[in-house]
Amino acid sequence: VAHPPGYPLFTLLAKVATALPGGSPAFRVNLLCGLVGAAAASLLFCTVFSQLFSCCQQKGQLGTLDNEIIVMFWKWHLTLLMALSFFGSQGVYPGALVGSNCEFLFSLFPSQISRLGAFCCGLSLCNQHTIVLYVACVVPWVLSWLFRKRELSLGHLLKLGLCFLAGLLPYLYLPASSYLNRARWTWGDQTTFQGFLTHFLREEYGTFNLAKSETGSSMGEMLLFQLAQMKSELSLPVLALALVACVSTALLKKQKKSPVIWLFTGMLCLYSLFFAWRANLDITKPLFLGVVERFWLQSSAVVAVLAGLGLATLASLGRSTVLEGTWLLPCLEWLPALALVASQVWANYSTCDQSNNYVVDKFARNVLSSMPTGAVILLRGDLPGNALRYLHYCEGMRPDITLVDQEMMTYEWYLPKLAKHLPGVYFPGNRWNPVEGVLPDGTLAFNLHRFLKVNKHKEVFVCIGLHEGDSTWRRSHSLWPWGTCEKLVPSGAVFDPGEWIRLTRNLYNWTEDYGSFSPSSWEAVANEEMWQARMKTAFFIFDLAETASVTAEMKSQLYTFAYTSYKEIVNSHPHHPVNWHKNYAIACERMLRLGRGDPETLLSETVKHFLLYTQKAEDDPQRQDILQAVQHLRGELQGLRRRKAE
Incomplete structure (x- = not known):
């Protein structure tokens, strides 16, 4: 069983994927995520192409525009080992809800489509709990529409409820798996009803919290970051087109698609506001921002559909002008969509290409x-x-x-x-x-x-x-x-510093360049850990020399081991973590105090690496103190060189 709330649908699909031949289990599940991502884009494509518009050319261009969102989805569908999870299928369920609502509004058989929509609502809750905010908008909207059309009876309401419960059937996997207890790793005990509810409601985290015991950014800051992310991922023209759809609906009252646009806008606003309120992670930290932005996929899916509607509105205005019937109009309809898709591919291809990651x-x-x-x-x-x-x-x-x-x-x-x-x-x-x-x-x-x-x-x-x-x-x-x-x-x-340095010097075969990954990625965290591991033994020995109650001779040996190790590591890697400069400079200063090594070389190295550190670590609260120490050490170095010259 996965972490709360369990994600049974993804777990079951992943189990099927791992049974397929070829590649590692991670590769097979990644392939599943990629296919689901393509399905998400296809659902959104079909929503615009088949349901909302009557002009064939216009439908084609809007489908193309909508298809550009696959670039953003792809980034989170092929997330490799760390983030391989339900995010891979997070885009398909908003697409299913959006598509079923459009089909419901324009269908000749709305009762049948409403049952399909109820099933999709239940199924979507098996993948990601935050989609309940979309469901909370869709359900009353559909029921009120059926009521106004006099198609809402007690029997039909019962059928809708049964279809919704049928969508939730994958959750039976949780108590079944917990009862069998064959998994070598699982989360929670769902063999009791209380245990199931604890897991389903994410009580160990907080139902809509993203982490336990974390303090998040403010609601306003979260919304601004979301807007910036949409601008970056979807581009500013797409946001402008989505706004055009909303404004045109408010101004032009008799559009057949207006109810759906109002529904989508309500879904977007409710989701964004509620999530900004409850997401308790500090998004000023790059890694936490990377966690939060995955949950914005659902709102971005709706924005993409609204953008398609906005482009359709602009195209319809062109049809009422002198361009009607000319060859220019189809070109003007296709060009914006193709330009937006091309710009997205150009901007995001390198990010999406994870073939060597x-x-x-x-x-x-x-x-x-x-x-x-x-x-x-x-x-x-x-x-x-x-x-x-x-x-x-x-x-x-x-x-x-x-x-x-x-x-x-x-x-x-x-x-x-x-x-x-x-x-x-x-x-x-x-x-x-x-x-x-x-x-x-x-x-x-x-x-x-x-x-x-x-x-x-x-x-x-x-x-x-x-x-x-x-x-x-x-x-x-x-x-x-x-x-x-x-x-x-x-x-x-008994700690033998020389032996421990020998044991830990070549523990890992790590060849990745330092700082070569986005700070919001798990790759950056892994790379940072591996680079810092190179200096951990030297740091430990230096700290031991500083704090341990040992003889002066032993303390001197520890400082020497630390200095030698620091020097070897710093000189072996020209581009390395900034704190290495500070640690090495302090080690040189301690060797200078001990009177070991050439004083001029030690002073020169101390000044050099302290300055390199202050240039790169501008936010260090001790920066001014370090600069003052450097001024003093420079004076000492100049005096030493004068005495040598004399």
């Missing part, structure tokens, strides 16, 4: 390959959690290791459901809690100290970071760097 896959393979035999990895966060679990469970990589999710261990359902799928790992209770013992609900809780004590026979690693709420591990263990991860080592173990 294996960054997250390589990240996970490097991390798994670096682990010793039989290791236990305590996972934290989406990147290591999803990427490592995929390779381990779906492709069978490193079956000897065990993956345990830190956050999931804090839920009451995790260990009762999944402990049997984690062989060789002992859990001294039913739930992880900083305060061990019997909780008020009768659950036996254990802390990390107890967990490590009963699993002495295993090498335990954490990736990435440990849960801040439980520091009991400090009683008996220390964290030593191991690439992007850390190893939990018994406190009595």
Whole structure:
């Protein structure tokens, strides 16, 4: 079962896709996402082409204009390993709702179409819960139309309800899967009605929240970002055409398509306002913005249809002028649509071409390959959690290791459901809690100290970071760097800096250039983690020299190891994270204090890298202090050179 609210429709479709031959499981599900994306564009195409207009040429051009939205959909349909999820089918259900509403309005058999629409409403809720906002607009609109036409009877209302419930049938997968309990990773316990409701309503997150315990941007800021995203993805002319459709409907009262336009506009406004209110992520952070903008696909689908209507309105105005009957009019109808499509392809092709994107896959393979035999990895966060679990469970990589999710261990359902799928790992209770013992609900809780004590026979690693709420591990263990991860080592173990540098120097084979991915992508996160991993051992040794209670000789050795490691890393990679400059400069300054190495070289390196850091890290609150220190060090360097010259 996927994370709340379960996404059963996508899960079932993905299961079918993985049964097909050829390629990895991720490739097959990505192929499914691509096909569904094409279906979404086709539905929107047909909505404009077949339902809203009577002129063949005009229908063709509007369908072409509508088809340009596939560029935006494609970006999120081929999201590779990390974001491979329900977003791949998120565009098709707004398209189905839009199309069924148009068919309903113009059909000779509206009762039959209304039943199809009710089924689509239920089915769409099996894929993404936010589409309930569209359903909340569609249902009263259809019922009121049927009532005015005297076609709404108790029997028909019952049929509509049954069709809606039929659309929700995929949700039966949740209790069935939970009852069988065969999955090696799942979320929640849906064997009880309360457990099902908890998952269905996303109570562990907050029903319409995007994250737990996060503070989001303001509603106004969210709407401005959405408008900017639409302008970027759909282009300004498309937004202008959508506005033309709305304005023309308000001014021209007797248009047959006016009710549908008002419905679409209401759906767009309700969705955008409600989502801006409830999306509790700080979109000033690029990664969070990347998460939020996926949910804007549904509103962008409606904007694309409205843009098609706007272009049709402008074309109809041309038909009432002297251009009617001339060859110029068809050209003027086709040119805007073709120009918009061409501009979208030109602007977005490189973004959509993900044929060589294996960054997250390589990240996970490097991390798994670096682990010793039989290791236990305590996972934290989406990147290591999803990427490592995929390779381990779906492709069978490193079956000897065990993956345990830190956050999931804090839920009451995790260990009762999944402990049997984690062989060789002992859990001294039913739930992880900083305060061990019997909780008020009768659950036996254990802390990390107890967990490590009963699993002495295993090498335990954490990736990435440990849960801040439980520091009991400090009683008996220390964290030593191991690439992007850390190893939990018994406190009595003796740290050999030279040996540890040797062990961790070439853990990974990482060849991606630094800063080569969009900051809002998971590829950027994976790349950043891999680059920072190169310096973690040097940083750890330097911090040990700063804080550990050791002899002066040992402290000097630690500083020397850190400096040597920093120097090797910085000189090996001309383009690297900006904090490397600062760390290396501080290491040079410490070596200068110790009197080790050539003073002129150390001073020169300190000044050089502090200046490089201040040039690139303009938002560092210590920037002015660093610049003042640089001025002092420059004076020292000049004095040293004068003395040498004399």
